[in-house]
Amino acid sequence: MRYEEFTIEGRNAVIEAFRSGKTIDKLFVLDGCHDGPVQTILREAKKHDTIVSFVKKDRLDNMSQTGKHQGVIAYAAAYEYALVEDILENAKNKGEDPFIILLDHIEDPHNLGAIIRTANLAGAHGIIIPKRRAVSLTATVAKASAGAINYTPVARVNNLSDTIKKLKDEGIWFVCADMDGEIMYRQNLKGPIGLVIGNEGEGVSRLVRENCDFTTSIPMKGDIDSLNASVAAGILAFEIVRQRMQ
Ligand SMILES: C[S@@+](CC[C@H](N)C(=O)[O-])C[C@H]1O[C@@H](n2cnc3c(N)ncnc32)[C@H](O)[C@@H]1O
Numbered sequence: 001m002r003y004e005e006f007t008i009e010g011r012n013a014v015i016e017a018f019r020s021g022k023t024i025d026k027l028f029v030l031d032g033c034h035d036g037p038v039q040t041i042l043r044e045a046k047k048h049d050t051i052v053s054f055v056k057k058d059r060l061d062n063m064s065q066t067g068k069h070q071g072v073i074a075y076a077a078a079y080e081y082a083l084v085e086d087i088l089e090n091a092k093n094k095g096e097d098p099f100i101i102l103l104d105h106i107e108d109p110h111n112l113g114a115i116i117r118t119a120n121l122a123g124a125h126g127i128i129i130p131k132r133r134a135v136s137l138t139a140t141v142a143k144a145s146a147g148a149i150n151y152t153p154v155a156r157v158n159n160l161s162d163t164i165k166k167l168k169d170e171g172i173w174f175v176c177a178d179m180d181g182e183i184m185y186r187q188n189l190k191g192p193i194g195l196v197i198g199n200e201g202e203g204v205s206r207l208v209r210e211n212c213d214f215t216t217s218i219p220m221k222g223d224i225d226s227l228n229a230s231v232a233a234g235i236l237a238f239e240i241v242r243q244r245m246q
């Protein structure tokens with residue numbers, strides 16, 4: 001398993017873990033503990049959308065692996081992110097044109113997990129997500145991915161547009177998934193490709209879209225404005241698979 005959890009115990013260690021950007025899935029705090037450092041930890045937890053449970057001392061003592069929890073135990077993800085270069089290497093090792101899915105600030109862990117699952121089964125060589133304002137690899141994501149998180153590399157980057165520009169230099173074409181593009185059946189989605197899926201509420205951001213080579217749409221017949229991001233990723237990923245098989 002590439003995804004597992006470990007505990008971080010003690011106030012300074014937990015504050016440091018939050019500040020260094022580590023993914024904390026769950027936080028357990030001693031019931032009734034409200035001093036300064038604990039307040040700082042709770043503020044960090046709120047900022048990072050971490051689930052907090054207030055528990056009795058016996059429970060914390062039971063969970064503790066060090067016996068020095070100081071009223072605070074965090075469960076952190078020990079998931080190792082890949083590098084963008086690893087994704088390219090993955091494609092090269094398989095002798096295939098790179099097929100990468102880029103997620104422009106997906107926030108829902110179930111969507112990210114479902115996309116990793118789909119990416120794996122569609123033979124995508126990896127997924128790229130931004131470091132900030134997006135869900136990272138949490139226990140919920142791992143569960144929703146049905147184990148695919150252990151096989152499909154996920155890279156985190158500071159800036160999606162910069163990454164797209166660099167990958168274009170490697171000969172990859174970028175297709176922005178949006179409701180206002182050319183119908184996917186009429187487009188050539190073969191060759192080295194990066195598929196960009198937008199945020200659940202905002203869609204693909206202007207800058208990222210401007211850096212894409214073209215926009216593609218899944219035809220819609222109904223009454224509402226868009227498909228769920230993970231559903232759209234699935235449909236487009238398998239259109240790419242279909243075209244690659246021809
Ligand atoms: C829930 S939608 C975002 C809707 C958002 N209100 C907007 O206006 O962009 C999330 C993402 O799924 C993809 N998507 C949804 N429906 C699509 C469609 N019919 N064709 C192509 N992509 C679609 C797009 O990448 C979109 O940014």
